[in-house]
Amino acid sequence: MSVALHQHPRAHPVGEVLLSVENVSLSFGGVNALTDVSFDVREHEVRAIIGPNGAGKSSMLNVLNGVYHPQKGTIRLRGKSFHDMVSHEAAAMGIARTFQNIALFKGMTVLDNILTGRNLKMRSNFLQQALWWGPARREELVHRHAVEEVIDFLEIQHVRKTPVGRLPYGLQKRVELARALAAEPKILLLDEPMAGMNLEEKQDMCRFILDVNDHYGTTIVLIEHDMGVVMDISDRVVVLDYGRKIGDGTPEEIRGNQAVIDAYLGVTH
Amino acid sequence: MATRVGPSSALDTLDTFPKLLLHHAKARGDRPAIREKDLGIWQTWTWKRFADEVRALACGLAEQGLKRGDHLALVCDNRPRLYAMLCATQCLGAVPVALYQDSAAAEMTFPIQNAEITHALAEDQEQVDKLLEILPQCPKLRHIYYDDPRGMRHYKQPELMAYERLIELGRASFRRDPAFIEGEIAKGVADDPAAMFFTSGTTGVPKGVVLTHHALIDRSRAAAEFEGLTDRDVVLAYLPPAWIGQNIFSYAQPFVTGYCICCPESAETVMVDMREIGPSYYFAPPRVLENLLTQVSIRMEDAGAVKRWLYRVFMNLAQRVGGALLDGQSVGPLDRLLYAIGDFIIYAPLRNVLGMGRVRVAYTAGEAIGPDLFKFYRSIGINLKQLYGSTETSVFVCIQPNGQVKADTVGPAVPGVELKFTPQRELLIRSPGLFKEYYKNPQATLEAKDAEGWFRTGDAGYVDPDGHLKIIDRVKDVGALADGTLFAPKYLENKLKFFPYIQEAVAFGDKREEVCAFINIDMEAVGNWAERRNMPYSGYVDLATRDEVNELLRECVEKVNADLAQEPELANSQIHRFLTLHKALDADDEELTRTRKVRRGFIAEKYATLIDALYSGKESVHIEAKVRYEDGRTGSISADLKIRGAKTFPPAAAKKAA
Numbered sequence: 001m002s003v004a005l006h007q008h009p010r011a012h013p014v015g016e017v018l019l020s021v022e023n024v025s026l027s028f029g030g031v032n033a034l035t036d037v038s039f040d041v042r043e044h045e046v047r048a049i050i051g052p053n054g055a056g057k058s059s060m061l062n063v064l065n066g067v068y069h070p071q072k073g074t075i076r077l078r079g080k081s082f083h084d085m086v087s088h089e090a091a092a093m094g095i096a097r098t099f100q101n102i103a104l105f106k107g108m109t110v111l112d113n114i115l116t117g118r119n120l121k122m123r124s125n126f127l128q129q130a131l132w133w134g135p136a137r138r139e140e141l142v143h144r145h146a147v148e149e150v151i152d153f154l155e156i157q158h159v160r161k162t163p164v165g166r167l168p169y170g171l172q173k174r175v176e177l178a179r180a181l182a183a184e185p186k187i188l189l190l191d192e193p194m195a196g197m198n199l200e201e202k203q204d205m206c207r208f209i210l211d212v213n214d215h216y217g218t219t220i221v222l223i224e225h226d227m228g229v230v231m232d233i234s235d236r237v238v239v240l241d242y243g244r245k246i247g248d249g250t251p252e253e254i255r256g257n258q259a260v261i262d263a264y265l266g267v268t269h
Numbered sequence: 270m271a272t273r274v275g276p277s278s279a280l281d282t283l284d285t286f287p288k289l290l291l292h293h294a295k296a297r298g299d300r301p302a303i304r305e306k307d308l309g310i311w312q313t314w315t316w317k318r319f320a321d322e323v324r325a326l327a328c329g330l331a332e333q334g335l336k337r338g339d340h341l342a343l344v345c346d347n348r349p350r351l352y353a354m355l356c357a358t359q360c361l362g363a364v365p366v367a368l369y370q371d372s373a374a375a376e377m378t379f380p381i382q383n384a385e386i387t388h389a390l391a392e393d394q395e396q397v398d399k400l401l402e403i404l405p406q407c408p409k410l411r412h413i414y415y416d417d418p419r420g421m422r423h424y425k426q427p428e429l430m431a432y433e434r435l436i437e438l439g440r441a442s443f444r445r446d447p448a449f450i451e452g453e454i455a456k457g458v459a460d461d462p463a464a465m466f467f468t469s470g471t472t473g474v475p476k477g478v479v480l481t482h483h484a485l486i487d488r489s490r491a492a493a494e495f496e497g498l499t500d501r502d503v504v505l506a507y508l509p510p511a512w513i514g515q516n517i518f519s520y521a522q523p524f525v526t527g528y529c530i531c532c533p534e535s536a537e538t539v540m541v542d543m544r545e546i547g548p549s550y551y552f553a554p555p556r557v558l559e560n561l562l563t564q565v566s567i568r569m570e571d572a573g574a575v576k577r578w579l580y581r582v583f584m585n586l587a588q589r590v591g592g593a594l595l596d597g598q599s600v601g602p603l604d605r606l607l608y609a610i611g612d613f614i615i616y617a618p619l620r621n622v623l624g625m626g627r628v629r630v631a632y633t634a635g636e637a638i639g640p641d642l643f644k645f646y647r648s649i650g651i652n653l654k655q656l657y658g659s660t661e662t663s664v665f666v667c668i669q670p671n672g673q674v675k676a677d678t679v680g681p682a683v684p685g686v687e688l689k690f691t692p693q694r695e696l697l698i699r700s701p702g703l704f705k706e707y708y709k710n711p712q713a714t715l716e717a718k719d720a721e722g723w724f725r726t727g728d729a730g731y732v733d734p735d736g737h738l739k740i741i742d743r744v745k746d747v748g749a750l751a752d753g754t755l756f757a758p759k760y761l762e763n764k765l766k767f768f769p770y771i772q773e774a775v776a777f778g779d780k781r782e783e784v785c786a787f788i789n790i791d792m793e794a795v796g797n798w799a800e801r802r803n804m805p806y807s808g809y810v811d812l813a814t815r816d817e818v819n820e821l822l823r824e825c826v827e828k829v830n831a832d833l834a835q836e837p838e839l840a841n842s843q844i845h846r847f848l849t850l851h852k853a854l855d856a857d858d859e860e861l862t863r864t865r866k867v868r869r870g871f872i873a874e875k876y877a878t879l880i881d882a883l884y885s886g887k888e889s890v891h892i893e894a895k896v897r898y899e900d901g902r903t904g905s906i907s908a909d910l911k912i913r914g915a916k917t918f919p920p921a922a923a924k925k926a927a
Binding site: 152155 | 308309310420422423534535537538541
């Protein structure tokens, strides 16, 4: 697979540290899911978290997202630290995510699913919305427009009104990405966006992830199994193994890192 | 012809498309001209808006150096901007050349070099990339405009310019000198070339067919009058603009009558868009109609038992009386009543699902249509008719008139057209719609069109007692079996292709003892058939080589044989052996033309070993084949293809077996 990332100067060059994870430890009872993990994510970059099964990747994402609260350590967003952040607060701060096993409303149409991504941006109250009156109506037009732009961006016009449950897997993943994008996030967390996809779907997904990063300047943190994909599209990679960080750097550095090779990659090629 | 006194009187003659545009902008300025679905909502350009866009665009193109007689390539899907560019080019007396968007870059080289194209409109990054790739071979191509700016930010090539920028240039120029463009339009005359189309060419290199304003306008008007089209009609513009028919139905005819065309959002949304728009005038090649019917059949097979029963009962009724009702023939009162009930519960909803609820006139052409497929649409009340024509004749040669539709003919000649035949049964045509020439190819022009203006179609046929034209096959394809009886391969292939499970077929038999055939499965239909039988398969190759599938196909072939046995002239053409190909025949592999016609000679050469195997009586044959993907890369697949024999019928025993 060849998806060249930085052929051109980027519209949004990688900037300051946006999110930093400092000495985070997380345990469930006696199981240490994460032990003393530190890394940072810079603005506008594509940051991958990799590791073998059970390395703590999804736990890490859940910590960033406010689903889990680490027993030790700090997470700073733009230098401001957060304790016991809950997920809706994370969303309000501009963190959106997708899930490893798709979490969409299966019986709802693609359009309605993506519209739910705009939920936090809706200002009119329940009654106004129910009556579709005044500000609610104007607001809905704005949201529908935003959703249509995302639909256009991800090229899913043909399934706009199809219930999500009837779509093939690859498209459902794309709809989930669309919903996350509709929230206009600063940071997008993608939990195995390419799991279970065939080569063509993976290539499409890679292109969309890069397009999102390029077009909207969204900072992307992704977990992925497929090494080829990770090495092609990420700026920097964090490697976890048994809840500890064993590597951190550019894809080239990771390829040459002996600890990583031993734990995961096998031989360099 | 009117003498030209001054610009104003020249503009009133309405003998070119730009003049027609200005006329509509005045006569029906607020009526819709083009609609496009953008961000989920249909947006409308009125004729006035359309004319404004074209004026500005033409000024922009003039600023960029496009001159009378130059050629401009259009590599773009159906968008209002494509049609504006087309007309703007004509305003300046230059000639638009639409190219197929799905062509590989290398295929575009020939037309661009041949027509010495200097300007091009590309739809998006993908098309721009293709044009940039062949730029070194096409030094005359100096300007590439692009419609969709997505992904284009990093491109710094001096040849590139966004459509938006071009039209801005044009608007500024128009403000400086508003009279310029009307002067240019007034210079245009009926015999100027209006457009050039590269014929797909089942053999040899493509030829650029040059059509004048007069030819296109005359034929469009004749057909519009024949069908009584008005400015209230609506058309969905969904076929490739590089194809003459698309130009006729979505450009020439709307310019003549003032009706509105609608551009779908994308190729995948055509079905949905069609239902929303409800076109009143519709064209579909048989292939599209076949796909629609396949989809309907698949969905019906998945429906509940009661619905399936209702569908079967009423479709049988429709088969019996639907066509007769449409033709206005007499039908008994009971059948009329039943049909009315069927219309309420089955036919009308079905027409609605197909997006044909408001269709007044529908055409099909391009290839022969299976009689059962044709009857299906007519029986549910859709006025589907066949027409006959080609790029060289500005399409309209024959049209079936309302009420006189026969499945196996293409109707009588449209007013203005003369037909005659050579002793070899080849059809010759003389018509005001004939092409001017093949571009820079006087040799080919001379071969195709004689001094008296008769055009050799290459089709074999005859006129039946009612004056309707019947086409049998291409003259060069009609052959003879070793025993001297008639062999018309396309006739057999069409019969095979009517089965939903068979997507494509190629029959061989010229100068041979017996007929053999290649068959392509229809992935969707056979896949569905397999799934319902809980038959696992891993992909196309696996499915195509399965015994069960080949058994299914054998039944289809035998039904065709039984059919053929009843036609005395063709009874010897029954198919003795066949094999199922491991891959779908594809235009990317040059096996089909871009309009998806079988390239017989090429296939016979490429698969010579398979043909030998068919005739040598082997049980199976191993094949390793290269495939070319859409992006130009190649890969290879291999498979063991099984060869099946099929039962043939002596002419007398045919009835029983069928």
